[in-house]
Amino acid sequence: MNIELAEYDDAWPGLYERERARVLEALPGAVLEHVGSTSVPVLCAKPVVDLLLVVDEPLVEGSYVPALEAAGYRVVVREDDWHEHRVLKGPDTNVNLHVFPRGCAQVRRHVIFRDWLRSSDEDRELYASAKRELAAREWDRVQDYAVAKNGVVLEILERAYSAWRLPSDDVEFVTDDPPHNAPVVLAEYDAAWPDLYAVEAAKIRGALGSGIVRLEHVGSTSVPGLAAKPLIDILLVVPDSNDEDAYVPALVEAGYYLRLREHGWYEHRLLKGVSPKVNLHVFSPRCEEVDRMLAFRDRLRAHDADRREYERTKRELAGRTWARVQDYADAKTRVVERIILRALG
Template sequence: MNIELADYDSAWPGLYERERERILAALPGAWLEHVGSTSVPGLCAKPVIDLLLVVDDAAGESYVPALEAAGYRMSVQEDDWHHHRILKGPDTNINLHVFPRGCAQVRRHLIFRDWLRDNDSDRELYARVKRELSAREWERVQDYAAAKSEVVLEILERAYLTWRAEPGDVEFVTQDPPHDGPIVLREYDPVWSRWFGAEEARIRAALGDAAVRLEHVGSTSVPGLVAKPVIDILLVVPDSDDEDAYVPALVEAGYYLRLRERSWHGHRLLKSTVPDVNLHVFSPASEEVDRMLVFRDRLRSHPRDREEYERAKRALAARTWDRVQDYADAKTRVVERIILRALA
C-alpha cells in the first residue's frame, strides 16, 4: 500500500467548518476541534479531515443516533483505549474522533496541533519524516502511522515541556516543615499495597457514596519500583470544590487538609501521617485523573519505562533539595516522556 500525501490545501479548513456546522446542528453546543495534519497550515497530509469531538460519555454513545441521523456511521470502537470512537462522514473523507471529557488524549492532540502551527522547525521535521515514510510500501495505513510515533514523541516532548501548566493559586491550609536533606528511596515493599488497602477502607467508611473512585497511584503502587514510602491515593468525588461534602468526614477519620489548588483542576491535597499518605482529590472528568492512571499503568506493564524512571529517581535523589516538591518537579521530563508513550 502506498501512502499518498498532498501538499497543504487551503480548502481543508473550509471542509472542517462544513463538518463542524453539520455536527453542531446534530449536537448543539458540542466541543469540536480540527486536529491532525490537515489542521496545520503548510503541512503535507493525507487528505483526510480529522475532527475531535469531546463528550461526557464516549462509551455510552448517546450522541450516536443524532450523528447517524445526520449521515455519519460508526467505524471504530475501542473500549480498551480511552473509549475512543471513530465515525466516518456522509460525503467528505473525515475521521471524527470521539473521546470522553477529561481524557488526556484531548490535550495531546491540541498541543501537538498548536505546536506544529507555531514551530517552523518541528513542522518541517515532521513533514520530512512523513514524506520519507510515505515513500515505502505498507500493509496497512496503521503501520505507517505507527512508524511516525518516534518523531511524534520527540516533538510532543518539546511541546509539553514548553507548554507545561504549572499549578497556580496554591493555598496552604497547613504548612509542613521544609525538607533540606536527601530524598530517601526504599526498595519496593509489598506492605505498601496493604497500607493502601487499609486507607481505602478508612476513606470509604468515612465517605460512603461520596467516594466516586479510589486508586493507589504514585511509585508505591508499582511493584518493583523504588519509592519514598509515601502512599499516594487518588480520590474522585462529585465536586472537589464542595469541601463540605468530604473534608469534615476525612478530618474525622484522621486526615488533615494541607492545600487547595482551585485553578489547577480543583485539586485538594489531604494528608495522614501513620502511614504517610498523600490523598489527592479531584472531580470526575479531570484530565489529571487520567494522566495519573495512565502513568501508573504504563510503569506496571512496561519494564523498560519503569527502569528508566527508576534511574532518573535515583540520580535526582542523590541531590539535596530545599523542598520535596523541587525533587518532584525535577522528574517532570521523564514523567512526561513516559506518559506520552502511553498515550501514543
C-alpha cells in the same frame, strides 16, 4: 500500498468549518477541535480532515450517534479498551470524526501537538520530513504507517509538553510546612505498601461511603519492584472536589488534614495522613489528571524498561538536596511526561 500525501491546501480549514457546523447542528453545544495534519498550515498531509469530538461517555452511543447518523455520519471504528475511542466517517467529505470522553488525556495530547506544530517551524519540518520518508514506503495497512510515525511524534510531543503549562499554578496552602532543605530518601520496594494502601482505603471508604466515585493506589508505592519514597499516594475521585464540605470534615475525623488547594490545577485538593505517611489527591470526575495518573501507573506496572528508566531518574535526582520536595517532583517532569505519552499511545 503507498501513502499519498498532499501539499497543504488552504481549503482544509473551510472543510473543517463546514463539518463543524454540521456536527453542531446535530449536537448543539458540542466540544469540537480541528486536529491532525490538515489543521496545521503549511504541513503536508493525507487529505483527510480530522475532527475531535468530546462527549461525556462514548460507550453510551445513544446519546450522540443517532443524531450524527441523521446528519450522514456512520460509525466505522469502536475501541472500547482504548479511551472508549470511536471514529465516524463523514457523509460527503473525507472526514474522520474522533470521539473521546470528557477528561480523557488524549484530548490535550492532540491539541498540544497541533498547537506546537503551528508555532514551531523546526518541529513542523521534522514531522513533514518523517512523513514524506515513511509515505514513500510500501505498507500493508494505513495503520502501520501511523505506528511508524510514533517515534517522531513522541519526540515532538515531549518538547511540546515540557514547554506547556496550565494557565494557573495558584496554590493555596491551608497548613504550611516551613521551607527546609529536604533530602529525598528512596526505599527499596516494600511488599507491605499495598497492604498499607488497603488499610487507608478501608478508612476512606468508612468515612465517605457512597461519596466516593473512585479510589486508587497511585504513585511509586503502587508499582511492584519500584524504589520509592515510603509515602502512600492515593487518588480519590469525589462528585465535586470543590465541595469540600462533602468530604473534608469526614476525612479530618478519620485522621487526615487538608494541606493545600490548587484551584488552577483541576481544583485539586491534597490531604495528608501522618502514620503511615499518605498523600491523598482529590479530583472531580472526568478530570484529565485522573486519566494521566492511572495511565502512568499502569504503564510502569506493565513495562520493565519504563520502570527502570523512571527509577534511574529518581535515584539520580534523589542524590541532590532540594529546597522543597516539590522541586524534586518537578525535576522528574520530563521523564514522567515521556512515559505518559508512551502510555497514551
